[in-house]
Amino acid sequence: SESSLFVYPTKLILKTCGTTTLLLVLPKVLALADALGMPLANAHYSHFRYAFPQLQPYPHSSFGEEQRTMRELLEGRVADVSAKAIGSDAATGTAWFALAADGLVGADDEKKQPTPPAEDCIFEVAMEGLSAKVCDGFFGTDAAHAGKTGRALANSMGELIGMNALVEGAVVDDWAFEPCGYSMNALNGPYYYTVHVTPEHAFSYASFETNDPAFAAADKLRDVATAFDPTSLTVTVTTRGGGKGVAVPELFDATSATAHASVQITREVSIH
Numbered sequence: 001s002e003s004s005l006f007v008y009p010t011k012l013i014l015k016t017c018g019t020t021t022l023l024l025v026l027p028k029v030l031a032l033a034d035a036l037g038m039p040l041a042n043a044h045y046s047h048f049r050y051a052f053p054q055l056q057p058y059p060h061s062s063f064g065e066e067q068r069t070m071r072e073l074l075e076g077r078v079a080d081v082s083a084k085a086i087g088s089d090a091a092t093g094t095a096w097f098a099l100a101a102d103g104l105v106g107a108d109d110e111k112k113q114p115t116p117p118a119e120d121c122i123f124e125v126a127m128e129g130l131s132a133k134v135c136d137g138f139f140g141t142d143a144a145h146a147g148k149t150g151r152a153l154a155n156s157m158g159e160l161i162g163m164n165a166l167v168e169g170a171v172v173d174d175w176a177f178e179p180c181g182y183s184m185n186a187l188n189g190p191y192y193y194t195v196h197v198t199p200e201h202a203f204s205y206a207s208f209e210t211n212d213p214a215f216a217a218a219d220k221l222r223d224v225a226t227a228f229d230p231t232s233l234t235v236t237v238t239t240r241g242g243g244k245g246v247a248v249p250e251l252f253d254a255t256s257a258t259a260h261a262s263v264q265i266t267r268e269v270s271i272h
Helices: 022-035 063-073 107-112 132-136 150-160 218-228
Strands: 004-008 011-015 042-047 082-086 096-102 122-128 171-176 182-188 191-198 205-210 232-239 262-269
Touching: 004 182, 004 191, 011 022, 011 191, 022 042, 022 063, 042 063, 042 232, 063 082, 063 096, 096 232, 122 218, 150 171, 150 182, 205 218
Parallel strands: 232 262
Antiparallel strands: 004 011, 042 096, 082 096, 122 205, 122 232, 171 182, 182 191, 191 205
């Protein structure tokens, strides 16, 4: 579907698009955690720029509204919620917006918290202005799909951009939307991969997200950009523990096949 939910023994990751009121899931998630005797250690919420904020239902029409909502929903569980717009141009919405909070964990609860594993590093790529050829490939009517529908159409879309090669070795579950659009979730051991594509030419967008540390490298970033061929992209690396040992990918050189991309690298060191 248009959403992704990955559940680990001590955390969950939920990603959605469209007009989903994501923050409003917090009370349900916290109630489930309470029932299991699991105290909140930390929470992280972030997203790329605000596209059509006037069309978003409460509480997602502005960053201020999201901050207030997260503080209200986590009241009594966290000391405060830190907020930051990361990037060079927050005014025009090209920044990455992030909210983070540490739970009020007592001494006994602290002992229960495991050391953050390597897969707690999240690597995200937000891409805009996909090439016309790539956009067309995510329409079910494109000749490349030979009239396929349903799961066969989704597989055809994935093959067209080399999705299986991009996440080689992973178990892939993808979906094609009518009349256009694509999403993919995949798992490989402790690592997840998720892709969401809005291919309309006037406002095309694609996102790629994973906790596989192999993707925090220049060659992997190039592979992602080559698959979707965007005119601009923003990369965000979110880590725990101060980001030690996390390498921010280098920018493409002038001879790269994706040299036309305007790349903004932002590094976010926070709790998720």
